[in-house]
Amino acid sequence: MRVSATGRRLHDPKGGSFWFDAGAVCLDFAHSGGEGQYAVFETLHEPTDLAEWLAQPPLSAEVPATHRDLAAAKKLRQAIWETAHAQAARQALPIDAVATINRFAAVAPLVPQLAADGTAAAWAAPVRASQVLSTLAREMIDLLTGPYAERFRECASDNCPLVFVDSSRPGARRWCAMERCGNRHKLRAHRARKS
Template sequence: METRFTWVGGRPSVDFTATLGKRQQTPFERIPEPADLGRWFREAGLAQDEPVVSGRAYRQAVELREALYRLFTGATDAADLEVVNRWSSRPSAGPRLTSELRAEYVAVDVLGLLSSLARDAVDLLTGPLADRIRTCAADDCSLLYVDASRAGRRRWCSMNTCGARAKMATYRAVD
């Protein structure tokens, strides 16, 4: 059965870290196989068709994911920076101009997709929302999200799941 992905991060690079769930307990791998990563890219809207993912690209993707997770949670390690920079500085193909003067984008491969995830992370970590990257407040949830709310007091990955459970617990405590 296919695992469902979560999309609460607000940014592709943040959602990518959610492909490993329950980090504080028994980590749950949502992309156990290279093909699952291909599906993630399609469902994330980063690729129209599921790209074919080689075993090597898959391992590199997992390495990038873990480096991103550590950087998003405040750990700055030289090795992690190197991983992210290796991808973010990778040259990417620009659009082609057609005879109708339209921009045509060449199909991106997995390496190009990893590069765009790394660039998204650099943009996030150096942008106005850099200090708004948070971990869900629920004990058993390790999802990260970017709190883009005006007040910046969002506590849960989602009000439908962890937020709703916390609300229920508060009601019960009052009874």
């Protein structure tokens, strides 16, 4: 997989935004919206929103997306979200979510293609949304079975549901982002010491 840099700017419906690096593109994708109480964070409203998300680095997959692709993407996204949270909580992985991830992973993934001069790579055409979703599902499987399997974390803030893979050398990352929950925690601790 040609995925190297991760992270996206997340926007709070109440205003403001912050950079959040989940440590893997599939986890960044899991934070592109949600169901139920997380529907207010939805960014994938139309197929064009999905196409735009997939076209951004590091995937850089230019694909035409349909309503069917959008529905499939949201199904995979929810499965990744549920599985990541279960792994972070050290609970059994949800059977239905695992089955969904496996189903998406079974489809042919993106295939990298080197330019003739050897200076650039792209995805071999034709690129389909199903291939990108397969690539994301396979990345999630690699995370769950690889060296970072025990490094899934939920933000230590008591009201932040963001999940990430802690790839820091000491494995001591606690916050979704220092500029958000980390700083809020420091401010609360400072106020508590003063009072």
